[in-house]
Amino acid sequence: MIASKTQAAKPKVGFYGFTGCAGDLLAILHCEDELLDIFNAVDVRSFLMASSEVHDDEELDVAFVEGSITTDHQLESLADIRKRSKVLVALGSCACFGGPQTARLGYGDWKERFKKVYGNTKHTVAKPFESRPLDEHVKVDYYIPGCPIDRYQFFFALTRLAQGMSVELTTFPVCAECKWNENECLLLKAQLCLGPVTAGGCDSRCPSHNLPCIGCWGPAAEANVASEIDLLKERNFSAEEIVSKLRLFGGAAMVRRFADLLGIKAEVPARRPRPKKVREPVVAGKAKKKSPSKRPAAKSRAKKR
Amino acid sequence: MKALKLKKEDLYTYLESLKSYGELWGPVSRGEHYSYAKLANVRDVALQALRTIIPPKKFFVPPRFNMFRYSEDQYTETFEDVKPRVLFGIHPCDIHGLMILDELFLDRFPDPYYKKRREATAILGLSCIPDDKCMARSTNTHAVEGGFDLAFNELGEEYLVWVGSSLGDDLVRLNIDLFSEEIETSDVQKYLEWRRKRDSRYKLNFDLTGMPDIMELSWDSPLWDELADRCLSCGSCSMVCPTCNCYNIRDISDLSLESGVRQRRWDSCMNKEYALVAGVHNFREARAERLKLYYTHKLKAFITEYGRPSCVGCGRCIDTCPVSINVAEVIRGLKGQEVKL
Numbered sequence: 260m261i262a263s264k265t266q267a268a269k270p271k272v273g274f275y276g277f278t279g280c281a282g283d284l285l286a287i288l289h290c291e292d293e294l295l296d297i298f299n300a301v302d303v304r305s306f307l308m309a310s311s312e313v314h315d316d317e318e319l320d321v322a323f324v325e326g327s328i329t330t331d332h333q334l335e336s337l338a339d340i341r342k343r344s345k346v347l348v349a350l351g352s353c354a355c356f357g358g359p360q361t362a363r364l365g366y367g368d369w370k371e372r373f374k375k376v377y378g379n380t381k382h383t384v385a386k387p388f389e390s391r392p393l394d395e396h397v398k399v400d401y402y403i404p405g406c407p408i409d410r411y412q413f414f415f416a417l418t419r420l421a422q423g424m425s426v427e428l429t430t431f432p433v434c435a436e437c438k439w440n441e442n443e444c445l446l447l448k449a450q451l452c453l454g455p456v457t458a459g460g461c462d463s464r465c466p467s468h469n470l471p472c473i474g475c476w477g478p479a480a481e482a483n484v485a486s487e488i489d490l491l492k493e494r495n496f497s498a499e500e501i502v503s504k505l506r507l508f509g510g511a512a513m514v515r516r517f518a519d520l521l522g523i524k525a526e527v528p529a530r531r532p533r534p535k536k537v538r539e540p541v542v543a544g545k546a547k548k549k550s551p552s553k554r555p556a557a558k559s560r561a562k563k564r
Numbered sequence: 565m566k567a568l569k570l571k572k573e574d575l576y577t578y579l580e581s582l583k584s585y586g587e588l589w590g591p592v593s594r595g596e597h598y599s600y601a602k603l604a605n606v607r608d609v610a611l612q613a614l615r616t617i618i619p620p621k622k623f624f625v626p627p628r629f630n631m632f633r634y635s636e637d638q639y640t641e642t643f644e645d646v647k648p649r650v651l652f653g654i655h656p657c658d659i660h661g662l663m664i665l666d667e668l669f670l671d672r673f674p675d676p677y678y679k680k681r682r683e684a685t686a687i688l689g690l691s692c693i694p695d696d697k698c699m700a701r702s703t704n705t706h707a708v709e710g711g712f713d714l715a716f717n718e719l720g721e722e723y724l725v726w727v728g729s730s731l732g733d734d735l736v737r738l739n740i741d742l743f744s745e746e747i748e749t750s751d752v753q754k755y756l757e758w759r760r761k762r763d764s765r766y767k768l769n770f771d772l773t774g775m776p777d778i779m780e781l782s783w784d785s786p787l788w789d790e791l792a793d794r795c796l797s798c799g800s801c802s803m804v805c806p807t808c809n810c811y812n813i814r815d816i817s818d819l820s821l822e823s824g825v826r827q828r829r830w831d832s833c834m835n836k837e838y839a840l841v842a843g844v845h846n847f848r849e850a851r852a853e854r855l856k857l858y859y860t861h862k863l864k865a866f867i868t869e870y871g872r873p874s875c876v877g878c879g880r881c882i883d884t885c886p887v888s889i890n891v892a893e894v895i896r897g898l899k900g901q902e903v904k905l
Binding site: 293296297299300414415417418419421422427430431432434435437438439441442443444446447454455456479480481483485486487489490 | 594595596597599616617618627628793794795796797798799800803804814816817818819820821824829830832835836837851884886887
């Protein structure tokens with residue numbers, strides 16, 4: 260077992276954050292009761308929010324990366340982290356799917372949108388581009404979704420990785436856990452709930468507080484978005500409202516998988532080219548197909564029911 | 565089995581006296597629905613409740629529970645919530661559901677987690693008048709002849725109370741003064757009349773004879789694809805079904821990496837992962853295949869093996885599925901009638 264007493268034998272782990280609210284890293288730091296155990300289980304080499312002492316020139320066993328990628332500088336850092344890490348884990352919805360900042364992916368030209376908000380700004384620090392999740396740039400081995408992540412799912416992933424095992428997180432929809440918690444179905448009460456198309460593992464937190472699911476854990480493994488849209492339309496929600504909700508947290512995953520259903524097929528931009536600085540680049544998105552435990556990129560509904 | 569009478573006005577007093585045996589649980593309101601909850605106040609019990617959101621299987625196979633704690637050299641079974649309990653207000657269909665689970669979990673390969681919880685629990689049945697989602701008459705699970713410790717049948721100002729086990733007899737003796745043994749001819753007449761009234765209220769009536777044959781013939785029916793287009797694969801139907809009993813197991817390590825728990829949680833054959841095996845092979849990858857499996861199990865395979873469907877007609881799938889896929893619609897579809905999705 261890796262949990263040996265010597266520091267040297269512990270897996271080396273780094274925590275990183277890009278564009279996002281840092282809520283996932285904060286969620287980990289908020290685990291006051293478990294924090295010592297976390298730092299005891301693994302050798303944390305980099306966690307800027309926790310300690311200014313970082314070792315960012317070392318090889319890592321596992322890198323946990325929060326946030327989406329929005330500038331060339333971030334892309335270089337991500338490529339560097341990828342190169343140094345045996346396993347790269349996307350932490351939180353922004354890293355997994357792009358987050359709300361990716362909600363408009365494929366909605367017209369990004370440059371025009373940028374200009375509309377910022378005017379003719381000169382980029383002095385870093386060159387920005389349209390926000391994308393990590394796997395549009397580098398290979399991602401595991402996805403821990405959530406806005407923010409659930410601490411128990413994080414512990415589960417951390418302990419599995421620390422013991423050299425694969426990580427299988429919940430892929431079935433929120434509805435199952437919602438039933439376990441014996442909530443009244445909000446869809447049946449004609450609310451715009453995304454539970455059936457959203458990955459579970461959150462313990463149906465929002466519906467348990469009588470709030471409809473907003474899809475912050477991203478699309479479930481086999482989300483039947485077409486049926487969900489029909490169902491919501493039957494409950495008199497407008498197509499615009501439904502698509503907007505689906506895209507808010509669905510990000511790139513929602514756009515890539517269900518563009519035709521969202522009515523944006525013609526406008527979806529191609530994946531970004533790989534960063535030039537990666538010496539041995541990995542084709543973006545390929546990781547998804549290897550194992551079902553890694554949040555599989557389901558093919559379009561038409562092919563597979 | 566003997567029959568007794570209890571005055572309606574004495575019910576709460578009797579329920580209160582049951583607490584000396586163990587925790588008292590019964591249906592309580594949950595919004596517009598019902599859920600089994602611990603009855604701190606016996607007057608909270610919702611006597612009008614028909615179906616709870618999830619069935620009483622939750623008492624014997626909780627949605628999530630820890631089987632045992634493990635460390636590097638040993639394991640300890642926890643049995644966290646095993647304690648004497650009285651479940652009051654279980655309707656006949658749900659009692660049949662428990663009898664089906666008993667066959668699966670107690671007969672050939674007893675499941676210790678189920679067994680311990682089952683043995684610690686008294687089942688107190690309660691009669692009901694069906695609504696438009698009940699179809700227990702079609703599945704012949706609308707009445708009980710066993711599977712309970714006590715069964716209460718509402719009859720005007722009284723309950724007829726059947727004693728179904730020696731534990732039931734003990735429970736009556738907790739407050740025996742409340743019960744009367746004097747059954748009169750008029751009571752028999754009233755009871756038969758009540759049964760006729762109950763039977764006449766079923767709006768969903770299906771002839772399920774020969775269902776395995778029909779299912780076999782329908783193997784390639786386009787019905788499955790039509791349902792699959794609509795199905796959300798959310799698994800809610802399995803969660804609310806009194807006889808669905810599949811589960812998944814996972815080990816959750818403590819952060820010390822030296823100990824942890826083995827957790828069991830409900831699973832559903834509607835989940836894509838369900839039939840996933842090594843090498844990323846999935847022998848029921850298509851949603852239509854999974855729907856077919858679910859209903860084949862309810863209406864064909866179980867009948868072939870156990871002589872009765874594994875649907876007890878409780879109506880929970882009718883009440884739950886957001887896209888109206890349920891056992892009644894599937895039976896209609898299989899019998900060549902129009903399906904309303």
